[in-house]
Amino acid sequence: MTWSTVRRSVAPLVLALLLLGLAAPPASADSAPAGGATAATPVTVSADPLPTVQINGVAWSQVVVGTTVYVAGKFTRARPAGAAAGTQETVRNNLLAYDIRTGQLITSFAPDLNAQALVVTASPDGSRLYVGGDFTVANGQSRLRVAAYDTATGALVTGFAPAVYGQVRALAATASTVYAGGSVSSVGSVGRNRLAALDAATGALLPWAPQPGVGSTAGNRDGSTVTSNAVLALVVTGGGSQVVAAGRFDSLNGTKATGVGALDPVTGATRSFAVNRLITNQGVNSAVWSLSTDGTTVWGSGYDYYGPGNLEGAFAARADGGGVVWVDDCHGDTYSTFAQGGALYVATHAHDCGNIGGYPEQNPRVNQFGLAFSQAPVGTVGTATLRNRNFTGQPAPALQTWFPTFASGTVTGQYQAGWNVTGNAQYVVYGGEFPRVNGTAQQGLVRFAVPSAAPNRVGPAAQPTPTASQPLGGAARVSWQATSDQDNGTLVYRVHRDGSSTPAYQVSVASTWWNRPTTSWTDTGLADGQHTYRVSATDPFGNTVTSAPVTITTTGGTTVPPPPTTTALAQDSFTRTSTAGWGSADTGGAWTVGSTATTSVDGSRGVLALPAAGRSASASLAAVQATDVTVQASFATSSAATGGGTYGYLAARQSGNTAYRVSARFTTTGAVEVALVRQVAGVETVLGRTTLTGATSGVVVRLDASGTGTTSLQVTAWPRGGTAPAAPQLTATDTQAELQRAGAVGVAAYLSGSATAGTQVLVDDLWAGPVGTRPAAG
Numbered sequence: 001m002t003w004s005t006v007r008r009s010v011a012p013l014v015l016a017l018l019l020l021g022l023a024a025p026p027a028s029a030d031s032a033p034a035g036g037a038t039a040a041t042p043v044t045v046s047a048d049p050l051p052t053v054q055i056n057g058v059a060w061s062q063v064v065v066g067t068t069v070y071v072a073g074k075f076t077r078a079r080p081a082g083a084a085a086g087t088q089e090t091v092r093n094n095l096l097a098y099d100i101r102t103g104q105l106i107t108s109f110a111p112d113l114n115a116q117a118l119v120v121t122a123s124p125d126g127s128r129l130y131v132g133g134d135f136t137v138a139n140g141q142s143r144l145r146v147a148a149y150d151t152a153t154g155a156l157v158t159g160f161a162p163a164v165y166g167q168v169r170a171l172a173a174t175a176s177t178v179y180a181g182g183s184v185s186s187v188g189s190v191g192r193n194r195l196a197a198l199d200a201a202t203g204a205l206l207p208w209a210p211q212p213g214v215g216s217t218a219g220n221r222d223g224s225t226v227t228s229n230a231v232l233a234l235v236v237t238g239g240g241s242q243v244v245a246a247g248r249f250d251s252l253n254g255t256k257a258t259g260v261g262a263l264d265p266v267t268g269a270t271r272s273f274a275v276n277r278l279i280t281n282q283g284v285n286s287a288v289w290s291l292s293t294d295g296t297t298v299w300g301s302g303y304d305y306y307g308p309g310n311l312e313g314a315f316a317a318r319a320d321g322g323g324v325v326w327v328d329d330c331h332g333d334t335y336s337t338f339a340q341g342g343a344l345y346v347a348t349h350a351h352d353c354g355n356i357g358g359y360p361e362q363n364p365r366v367n368q369f370g371l372a373f374s375q376a377p378v379g380t381v382g383t384a385t386l387r388n389r390n391f392t393g394q395p396a397p398a399l400q401t402w403f404p405t406f407a408s409g410t411v412t413g414q415y416q417a418g419w420n421v422t423g424n425a426q427y428v429v430y431g432g433e434f435p436r437v438n439g440t441a442q443q444g445l446v447r448f449a450v451p452s453a454a455p456n457r458v459g460p461a462a463q464p465t466p467t468a469s470q471p472l473g474g475a476a477r478v479s480w481q482a483t484s485d486q487d488n489g490t491l492v493y494r495v496h497r498d499g500s501s502t503p504a505y506q507v508s509v510a511s512t513w514w515n516r517p518t519t520s521w522t523d524t525g526l527a528d529g530q531h532t533y534r535v536s537a538t539d540p541f542g543n544t545v546t547s548a549p550v551t552i553t554t555t556g557g558t559t560v561p562p563p564p565t566t567t568a569l570a571q572d573s574f575t576r577t578s579t580a581g582w583g584s585a586d587t588g589g590a591w592t593v594g595s596t597a598t599t600s601v602d603g604s605r606g607v608l609a610l611p612a613a614g615r616s617a618s619a620s621l622a623a624v625q626a627t628d629v630t631v632q633a634s635f636a637t638s639s640a641a642t643g644g645g646t647y648g649y650l651a652a653r654q655s656g657n658t659a660y661r662v663s664a665r666f667t668t669t670g671a672v673e674v675a676l677v678r679q680v681a682g683v684e685t686v687l688g689r690t691t692l693t694g695a696t697s698g699v700v701v702r703l704d705a706s707g708t709g710t711t712s713l714q715v716t717a718w719p720r721g722g723t724a725p726a727a728p729q730l731t732a733t734d735t736q737a738e739l740q741r742a743g744a745v746g747v748a749a750y751l752s753g754s755a756t757a758g759t760q761v762l763v764d765d766l767w768a769g770p771v772g773t774r775p776a777a778g
Contacts, residue, residue: 008468030401031451031487032540033655036738038681039376040398040656042342045428046454047404047487049437052103052429054658055444056089059431061119062422065151068109069100069422069429071445072117072131074411078105080241081442091352094225095120095131097154098426103447109154109629111132112139113147118182121171123200124240128180132168138670146171146198162203163188164196170233172249174240175199177265179208181231181245182445194231195245196266210268215250215282219308219387228284233291237298237319240265244273244298244319246288259288260300262322274323275300278390281309290336290420293319297375299344310387314346316397317377326395329355329385334418338428339448341708342374343400344749346559347418349408355382357592358399359514369406369417370430373397378656382596383580394598398656401489403513404448404608409433426450438486451541456484459543461513464493464535468552469524477550478533479520482511482623490538490625490742495521496534508625508742517589517623526554548644564638569633570624570745571775574606582606582619588745588768589623605636606763608775610751613643617761620746621655621768622627627653627742628706628771634720636698638760641666644752645673648761652705652768653743657682660739662701662715673698674717674728680738687713688730695719698762704728708740 005238016423057075064070078096079091081103090105097106117133120762129149131138138147139156145164148157167446169182178198179614185206187196197208214227232247245252246260254262255270257279260272281288292299298319302311310379312333316325328334332350339345354360357379377395383762385391385682394490406417411433416431428448437446438458448454466480478495485491490510494503505521530553536546539629570588582591593599597616598609608617635648658680665673672695676688692699698720706712715730745768749761767775 004518004584004775009478030485030489031454031456033489034135036655036741038656039340039342040374040378040411042400043341043451044341044372044375044400044402044487045448045450045456046456047402047438048454048456049404049440049442050103050447050449050454052442052445052447053083053096053098053105054079054083054442055092057444058409058433059419059444060776062429062431063120063122063129064100064422064424064429065122065129068097068106068151069098070120070122070129071431072120072133073431073444074116075444080104084269084441085443088427094133094135097430098445100262100424100429100447101655109579111149111154111156113137117165117167119171122151122172126174128157128173130171130173132171132180134167146178146203148153149227159201160203162198162205163261170231170245172234172236172263173200174236176679177206177208177653179234179236179238179243181234181247183230190671194229194249195235208266210248210263210270211253212247213243213251213254217283219280220285220306222285224284226284231660232287232289233300235291236295237293242271242319244291244293246291246300248282248284248287258282259302260291261311270417273317275315275317276320277322278324278394279309279315280387280390281311283307283688285309285632289334292337294339295319295326297339298322299339300335301334301337301346301348303335303466304386308387310385310390311385313348313350314344314373315345324394325392326397327381328373328397329381329391330358330371331355331386333473334354335416336418338421338423339375340423340425340428342375344375344397345370345372345421347421347430347432352675353399353598355384356396357594359512362514366561368403369407369408369434370402370404370421372402372455374400374401380595384596385736389469393595401485401512403485403486405438405486406430406432406434407436426453447549453774456541459539459541460485460491460545463545464537464547466533466547466550468533468550469552471553473556473723474526474554475522475529476522476526476533476554477482477520477522478550479518480507480535480547483537483545484511484513484516484538491537491539494536494538496536497523498532501732502626510622510625510744514561515623528555529553538642567766568769569626569629570621570766570776572606572766574601574604574764576601577603583620587765588621591619592622596616598746604764606747606766607751607759608747608763609758610646610749610760611758613751613755614753615758616748616750618704618748620651622744622745624745624768625742625743626768627708629653629704629745629768630771631745631768632700632702633747633766633774634698634700634764635664636720636762636764637666638762641668642756643668643754645757646752646755646761647749647750648763649748650701650703651744651746651748652703653739653741654746655741655743659743659746660703660713660734660736661713662703662707662717664699664701664717670696672717674699674701674715674729676713676715676732678734678736678739680736684763687732687734688715690717690729692719694722697721700724700765704771710735711739756757
């Protein structure tokens, strides 16, 4: 439950990532990812809302055929983008079409339904449009809740007129069959239990008659004893070789299938669909609300309002067998999904994505009505799940930096914004009841485009507000909190001194609307007198905001000794405590952890818990984006190594599961094997290896990375409490293209699969700074 007025009736990569112990920063990808596109960080559409025809009601469903978007809903008028309500209107009763390229109403398609349309889909060849809902008349002719239109002519298909009794909420079509679902009770005089199949050519009823069953009402937290087996969504997969249904039911043909299940397309027999063993959404207060598919993967979404449901986000499952690909365990009901270009877009009102490494609950609450996730699994679901722990430890996607702002609407009384999302390879389109997008009037329908087709005018959200202080004679320290951008996670900040157009300093900083780290730069060697600084923030498309000037008067001589962290990009001594996650570093912003269940801080160390063989844990500082960097940390273990040992990892230039890393393997002999590793898309290449003895109290490792095109790498390691050697033990150069860019710093741990007991990897004194610099002594 996440929206107090939601109505009850309408409310193998992952294994590699876990073994390597590196979860990607959750919001690192956008319309121009800083490290380039990867499976974890795909290129998203721009957050620019494009002008689109508007409606005076609600859009419940959309389907794209070629360059045409067909929209089904409850509305009576359409008007151009930019037109005020009640002006320049064209009659369109509950069904319309517009051009996805221009957003303009297609005037040649003018259907007329006498009641709301709840679902629209197309035949596989796009020649027919099927629509379902509450209507009984289409274009002046009797059509009981299902109708078909010719997409070439826009005409109502005369030979397709089944008499369906009961609301139609779901349709899916093959070349020969139209599957219908909802609260269907009969077709003609033949009874049906929520599901029916129709001949695609004639509309004749087919023998297909699966039996969705009701579930227990014991889980209804409002005391309701009413139940339901309504079907809310249907898709066909495998070229028509399977039907997947979703809704309020708890079984199919007597077989347990909570919320979602697979059916034979001819006999209606139940097939295995494993994800329904984890989902508990069923009944009048909870359901699996929507389905979408590319034929091989099925994406679904759910809602719960005082019911037994544990899914308010989305899931990805393999069409063949329903095995879990990932679970988006954001909290806040989700109504529709659409996959495009490596990302999955959702219509939602999610207010807490912290359990998968995204934004936490805010006070006052912030609902995001449109989000994007990686189609690839990246991290794992944490322990803060709803109702039960069924999803804890399951693979999770990465939340992307794509945050358009939809205003909630009032048409349905649900105060929702988008109810559905779909698109094609170039555009993502949302439909619903929203009155505005990004503050611009745009009612009910909106388009977003891939960067090559978008204006890319959405830039940094606000001007930086720098402050200036004097840390020592002849110097000025300029500090500012990062801003954020709706569709770019990394911005370039430039500091201009005394009105110069040439920046005196430049740095790339990752940020999101909920995580805006503070950055500082110390300007030294200044002449005595007044100096003025401005700080600008620029996104990858050149959108720039510039601060007001800040002025400081500097004098000569050392007045205050510089603190040890003057050159630090990141520093953490872990003197705080946290039982779930690592909180924020002393310098470098908030830690992003793979799971809050395996990360904690005990007052002196960061703890990476490895409770069993084959388990991993990770943490990274997404706000620290650096190319030429030195990163250093100490590692120890809470118990002696068993089996193949315990691993600690230190990473630089990290983006997803790509990074330069140092691994420290604590062995059963007491020796620590140190390796310099290049990791690209989860695949490791060892660039050098050495063995360290006498490290009974742990090991300190340091990684220096410098240069692009050809990167120079150095690794220095020594026993904790000892003295660093004068020269690095490992050196290498590398030209791997994916690593010739800035990235985050991070740590991780892994317990070998042959280990016989769990353990913890203990991290302390993490530090990162410009390459060649070192943390202050003590």
